[in-house]
Amino acid sequence: MPRTIKLHPFTILAIAVAVITMTTAASLWWLSCAVMALCLLIAGWSGHLKKLAVLSGAMLLPTFLSLLLIHGLISRDQSPAIAQWGPLRVTIHGLEVALSLGLRTAVLVVVGLLCGLLIDRHQLVAAIDLSPVPPQLGYLLAASLFLLPQMAEKQRRIGEAQALRGAGTGNGRAGWFQRVRLRAVPLVLASMQDAQDRAVHLSARGFPAYGAHTRLRTVPDSPVQRVIRWTAAICAVLGPILILLLAAMGGN
Amino acid sequence: MDRKLIPQGTAVLGLDLRTFSYLDAPEPVLRDIHLEVQPGSLTVISGHSGSGKSTLGAILAGLLPRHSMDQLAGTLSVDGSLVEFSDSSSPRIDIARWSQHVGLLPQDAGHYLSGIRGTVAEELAFSLENAGTPREQMHLKVTALAQRLRLDHLLQRHPDQLSGGQERLVALAALAISEPEVLVLDEPLAGLDQQATALVSELISLLRAQGTALVILARTHRLWEQEADALWLLDQGTLQRIPDAAQHQIRTETQHQHPAEGAPLMLSMESVRLSYPGASGPAVQDLDLQVSSGECLGLAGPNGSGKTTVLKAIAGLLQPVAGTMSVAGSTGLLLQNSSDQLFERTVLREVSFGIPKKSSLHQCISEVLEQLELESYSHTHPYELPASARRLTALATVLVREPKILLLDEPTEGLDEVGEAKLKEIIAAVLARGGAVILSTHDGKFMDSVAHRVHHMNQ
Numbered sequence: 001m002p003r004t005i006k007l008h009p010f011t012i013l014a015i016a017v018a019v020i021t022m023t024t025a026a027s028l029w030w031l032s033c034a035v036m037a038l039c040l041l042i043a044g045w046s047g048h049l050k051k052l053a054v055l056s057g058a059m060l061l062p063t064f065l066s067l068l069l070i071h072g073l074i075s076r077d078q079s080p081a082i083a084q085w086g087p088l089r090v091t092i093h094g095l096e097v098a099l100s101l102g103l104r105t106a107v108l109v110v111v112g113l114l115c116g117l118l119i120d121r122h123q124l125v126a127a128i129d130l131s132p133v134p135p136q137l138g139y140l141l142a143a144s145l146f147l148l149p150q151m152a153e154k155q156r157r158i159g160e161a162q163a164l165r166g167a168g169t170g171n172g173r174a175g176w177f178q179r180v181r182l183r184a185v186p187l188v189l190a191s192m193q194d195a196q197d198r199a200v201h202l203s204a205r206g207f208p209a210y211g212a213h214t215r216l217r218t219v220p221d222s223p224v225q226r227v228i229r230w231t232a233a234i235c236a237v238l239g240p241i242l243i244l245l246l247a248a249m250g251g252n
Numbered sequence: 253m254d255r256k257l258i259p260q261g262t263a264v265l266g267l268d269l270r271t272f273s274y275l276d277a278p279e280p281v282l283r284d285i286h287l288e289v290q291p292g293s294l295t296v297i298s299g300h301s302g303s304g305k306s307t308l309g310a311i312l313a314g315l316l317p318r319h320s321m322d323q324l325a326g327t328l329s330v331d332g333s334l335v336e337f338s339d340s341s342s343p344r345i346d347i348a349r350w351s352q353h354v355g356l357l358p359q360d361a362g363h364y365l366s367g368i369r370g371t372v373a374e375e376l377a378f379s380l381e382n383a384g385t386p387r388e389q390m391h392l393k394v395t396a397l398a399q400r401l402r403l404d405h406l407l408q409r410h411p412d413q414l415s416g417g418q419e420r421l422v423a424l425a426a427l428a429i430s431e432p433e434v435l436v437l438d439e440p441l442a443g444l445d446q447q448a449t450a451l452v453s454e455l456i457s458l459l460r461a462q463g464t465a466l467v468i469l470a471r472t473h474r475l476w477e478q479e480a481d482a483l484w485l486l487d488q489g490t491l492q493r494i495p496d497a498a499q500h501q502i503r504t505e506t507q508h509q510h511p512a513e514g515a516p517l518m519l520s521m522e523s524v525r526l527s528y529p530g531a532s533g534p535a536v537q538d539l540d541l542q543v544s545s546g547e548c549l550g551l552a553g554p555n556g557s558g559k560t561t562v563l564k565a566i567a568g569l570l571q572p573v574a575g576t577m578s579v580a581g582s583t584g585l586l587l588q589n590s591s592d593q594l595f596e597r598t599v600l601r602e603v604s605f606g607i608p609k610k611s612s613l614h615q616c617i618s619e620v621l622e623q624l625e626l627e628s629y630s631h632t633h634p635y636e637l638p639a640s641a642r643r644l645t646a647l648a649t650v651l652v653r654e655p656k657i658l659l660l661d662e663p664t665e666g667l668d669e670v671g672e673a674k675l676k677e678i679i680a681a682v683l684a685r686g687g688a689v690i691l692s693t694h695d696g697k698f699m700d701s702v703a704h705r706v707h708h709m710n711q
Binding site for chain 2: 120142157204206208218
């Protein structure tokens with residue numbers, strides 16, 4: 001059973017943005033590795049380790065391979081090659097560039113995914129609704145966040161209905177492709193119909209609210225968290241500038 | 253409403269409709285309707301499926317006519333103020349403001365739920381949240397209503413995890429919590445168990461006592477005869493007072509022969525436990541069931557007791573996690589919600605789905621459509637069908653495969669009396685050819701008329 005983290009969603013997001021911007025600006029391999037290790041520790045504590053590892057792997061593996069291909073194998077870099085096969089040249093500098101870019105991307109992906117796993121989407125929508133931002137933003141976010149789960153549920157029901165008629169029950173890759181082919185069109189049509197059916201009742205219930213609105217759900221917050229959020233926001237903006245200035249001064 | 257409202261008489265809601273036509277429709281759907289709803293009254297409008305009840309409900313709730321699309325000629329008055337519609341003038345109605353006076357519970361109650369709230373409590377408070385009601389006040393209202401409707405145990409549940417009946421009850425509560433002056437309820441008792449039906453009736457009495465007017469749209473008025481202030485029949489697009497309730501009832505009694513002694517077993521379940529993947533506990537536990545050839549078994553029990561789960565398991569959509577289950581012969585399941593079963597572009601494509609053209613079953617398609625009187629809808633989109641025809645189309649997709657065991661989940665939901673008579677004929681035909689029928693329904697009268705025995709499920 002995954003543990004829930006009782007922090008305001010904005011606090012988690014602010015810390016995540018600060019960490020990503022400062023790590024990217026610092027561009028130090030050991031710092032990037034340390035941040036990812038910390039993310040894995042937090043994921044382990046909260047019970048999301050397997051999910052984070054699988055999702056990160058699925059996104060980062062192709063990223064690293066493409067960076068290696070561009071900067072490590074077919075680089076036009078003139079530095080001495082450590083290996084060469086015809087037009088393919090592997091250089092130390094090329095590998096360094098690929099690794100540096102890859103690690104920066106990895107921090108962005110791992111921290112972003114961890115945020116997605118730690119933040120309850122209902123809490124996030126409630127936090128936006130309760131904040132002074134325009135109510136349309138909460139509506140847009142709610143529509144985006146809940147569209148995928150609703151479509152997943154709908155495709156499950158279409159799959160059940162088709163399975164009852166003996167269709168889309170094949171195994172393996174061929175079965176998977178057959179199911180995708182059979183479910184795609186009904187899923188799109190049913191989703192459009194459902195949106196049309198619901199929209200009118202959402203309007204009747206006053207959604208989205210254009211005036212003052214409230215939420216039954218409470219989002220835990222505290223003065224300490226507010227200080228953390230402001231500090232993180234300042235770090236997210238000024239941190240990279242400071243790091244780049246220090247790096248420039250060091251270089252001179 | 254964009255239009256300025258003009259103070260009028262005492263009726264809380266009034267409709268004086270000359271004609272109403274949908275966009276591009278050759279004929280008006282409704283004509284010459286005069287309806288007045290008094291505070292605290294109960295008006296019941298019955299009619300067969302496709303008679304225009306839902307259209308009338310949508311007009312009363314301000315959802316129709318769609319601006320610059322449909323044509324309405326007449327006047328609509330709410331809370332003493334009047335809106336005029338004519339061929340040259342079609343004012344746009346602000347639905348959010350109109351719903352403060354008139355609320356509509358649609359036939360598919362699930363559409364009333366927002367789908368973007370994480371708990372039933374939040375779903376109940378949704379309209380109040382959008383109106384800016386203080387949190388403490390919302391909390392008190394939600395708690396009080398939930399206690400009155402005995403929904404307390406559902407308050408922290410995710411709305412997606414409700415059974416069909418629970419969903420309808422929650423939608424009704426979500427509608428009632430805003431306390432509009434008029435509630436229009438489209439088939440409010442469909443799919444509700446006895447306890448939930450009693451709760452809804454209790455809520456209706458309570459609302460009336462508080463001065464809320466109710467307009468109920470139902471396929472039959474028989475459940476409301478005692479309490480209703482006005483009984484109407486919507487027929488051929490117009491309203492008629494019902495002079496004699498018995499006149500409009502279709503006698504559809506079908507006598508079933510009891511299964512023969514020693515008939516072969518079609519289904520056997522012993523100590524079966526069923527649970528959904530990821531669920532914290534089993535949905536059904538220690539279930540023993542046996543059904544023989546020629547037998548019709550009814551599954552009864554409160555909403556959420558696992559009737560649908562059992563039917564899905566027999567149909568092979570869910571594997572038992574414990575116990576033994578053997579099924580002799582093919583199964584066909586009619587799902588509770590027809591929309592879950594229909595996904596093609598036309599009725600013909602829907603019924604033909606997955607049947608190879610050279611298959612012997614292909615010949616059955618036209619026979620089944622004819623048997624259920626759906627031929628005229630062959631090229632209609634299933635979503636455009638009246639509720640009863642849609643239900644029969646879903647049934648046709650099942651029957652065309654000639655299942656040995658016919659599984660029916662709340663089969664009378666959405667069916668009108670003609671459709672119900674068809675359904676009884678179908679059940680009798682399946683039993684006569686040596687098949688078996690297992691059905692779950694809260695319609696006690698229907699259950700008594702078709703089932704040989706009833707198995708009671710416990711929550």
